Amino acid sequence: SESWRASGETRQNLSLNLARRSETQRALSPSEKLHFRLASSTLA
Numbered sequence: 001s002e003s004w005r006a007s008g009e010t011r012q013n014l015s016l017n018l019a020r021r022s023e024t025q026r027a028l029s030p031s032e033k034l035h036f037r038l039a040s041s042t043l044a
Helices: 002-027 030-043
Strands: none
Touching: 002 030
């Protein structure tokens, strides 16, 4: 039960991080977005 709750919170945090990241990308200009995508793909 405890581990299930922990994984649920982790999943929620991941989706929040994804939403925040997409909002950040939307705020960037196209050239910045391209650079951001290149940087994130290099990190991944």
